[in-house]
Amino acid sequence: MILAKLWRSLRAQLNKIANIFWTADPIAQMQYEYDQAVEQLKSGREGLEQYRGLVERVSRQVANDKRHVASLEAKVKAYLQTGDRETAARFALELQKAKGQLAENEEQLRLHEEAYNNNLTKIKHAGKKLSAVRNKIQKYDSELKMSRAEAEMARLAKDFNF
Numbered sequence: 001m002i003l004a005k006l007w008r009s010l011r012a013q014l015n016k017i018a019n020i021f022w023t024a025d026p027i028a029q030m031q032y033e034y035d036q037a038v039e040q041l042k043s044g045r046e047g048l049e050q051y052r053g054l055v056e057r058v059s060r061q062v063a064n065d066k067r068h069v070a071s072l073e074a075k076v077k078a079y080l081q082t083g084d085r086e087t088a089a090r091f092a093l094e095l096q097k098a099k100g101q102l103a104e105n106e107e108q109l110r111l112h113e114e115a116y117n118n119n120l121t122k123i124k125h126a127g128k129k130l131s132a133v134r135n136k137i138q139k140y141d142s143e144l145k146m147s148r149a150e151a152e153m154a155r156l157a158k159d160f161n162f
Helices: 002-024 026-082 085-160
Strands: none
Touching: 026 085
């Protein structure tokens, strides 16, 4: 009990020290946020490229599977009309496997498209964050320059006794 309280108070003091260093240079802090947003943008773009390729590949597989299923259905119907039940049964089994494969590939396509959209959202969010941090840096930097100029004017006014 007492050790836990001592540990919490020590952590609080360390947190105060860390906050002093963290807020000592706000432009560096904003630059760090800017760098993080750039890194997030890069990783989102790489994920976007990766998942776009996967989406394209799986969508081609789904299209091929749909054509294969349609072909098998036509063959089953044709063999049933001619009365060849044994061959129709073989194609019906193959049709069943093809439908299972089609369902699996469609699910995979849905997952890859969802991941692609998540990366797209990540890029949009990073872009917004990037512009916000850039504006914040410019505003803060201009305020610093203005305060330096005002301090210089005050020093000059004091020296010339206006």
